[in-house]
Amino acid sequence: MDHFSKLPLDCISEIISLTSPPDAAAFCLISKRFKSASESNALWKKFLPPDIDDLISKSPSTTIPWKKKKDLYLSLSHSPILLDRCNLSFFLERSTGKKCFMVQAAALKFIGSDSYHLPVTQYILREKTRFVKLVVLGTMYGTFDIVGKIDSQMISEETHYSSYLVFKVTSQHCPETSTLSQVRGVCRYADKESVTVAINRASRCLFHRDDNSLFYGVCFPKVRVPTARGDGWFEVEIGTFFSGGGNHGDVESHVFDISLSPGETLMVEGIEFRPENIFGGMSGLGMLFSEEK
Incomplete structure (x- = not known):
């Protein structure tokens, strides 16, 4: 019996948040339910730095808002944004979110x-x-x-x-x-x-x-x-x-x-x-x- 199918999505997301972004990517292959849980905004918000909104607000190079936290994570892992009057660039280490x-x-x-x-x-x-x-x-x-x-x-x-x-x-x-x-x-x-x-x-x-x-x-x-x-x-x-x-x-x-x-x-x-x-x-x-x- 699949006991995980009885768990609420929020509960599954909370469990996945205790792992890492690479693990979350692997969980999405288990089932559609796990895919939904592993792509939730609540989950990817925990993988992002706590001051991410403040950092983005200071960047002149970000004009398009991200609807999904996962999309924001992916973008910052691939493309740095500029800060501090373009004297500093910021990006995420993609396996940890550091x-x-x-x-x-x-x-x-x-x-x-x-x-x-x-x-x-x-x-x-x-x-x-x-x-x-x-x-x-x-x-x-x-x-x-x-x-x-x-x-x-x-x-x-x-x-x-x-x-x-x-x-x-x-x-x-x-x-x-x-x-x-x-x-x-x-x-x-x-x-x-x-x-x-x-x-x-x-x-x-x-x-x-x-x-x-x-x-x-x-x-x-x-x-x-x-x-x-x-x-x-x-x-x-x-x-x-x-x-x-x-x-x-x-x-x-x-x-x-x-x-x-x-x-x-x-x-x-x-x-x-x-x-x-x-x-x-x-x-x-x-x-x-x-x-x-």
Whole structure:
């Protein structure tokens, strides 16, 4: 006997809300009754951040209201919206509903090697970027740092976050494969900090020669390397932090001693703050986002 068929829809929705968005997508395949319960507004409201209405009201890029909370969730998981006079973009980590933000390049600080603020005025408009402007820096600046901050009250509480520099490096000699050779990053929050060293894949193993002309290699598997994103950009992890409850001020991500080779140009889209994906590649998540296409 199907005992679940006797349960009210609200009760089924309440049970499903104790799981996750990928699980909710899988529940909709059980029966029509479960499908109705797993697509209810009451259920998807619980998957959305509690301050979602306030965030949307501050965005100049949202003009069409969503009738269903599930549609809102799907939209924010695929397409970021702009906030804070277009200096910030907001989207959802689609397997958890946790909040993600990117501070755009024009809102970052670019600091030269002698601690002066670089007069960054070189903005260009390009495709495949969520912002109107992005910063372009060349070798004329020598070594420099990049600093980005976000208010800790904006991010999801009790969540492990990572911050990433989103960038591209173009070169006159190797335009398709250029990336940052080595960077050092620090993420500071609530009197704690994490330090990250990132190098390109070609430098991941260091070799030296001994007196007998033999080569020895030392590999660093835990050192971060820049990775390609699905939007045509590269990213490198700056640091990690845990967002506990309460207000502990700003989260600061600092990238140190960036240097470019002659003929290279660095394009910066921004610094992104997003939670760790604890679900990975679950099948329910694939169904959640494929059924709407």
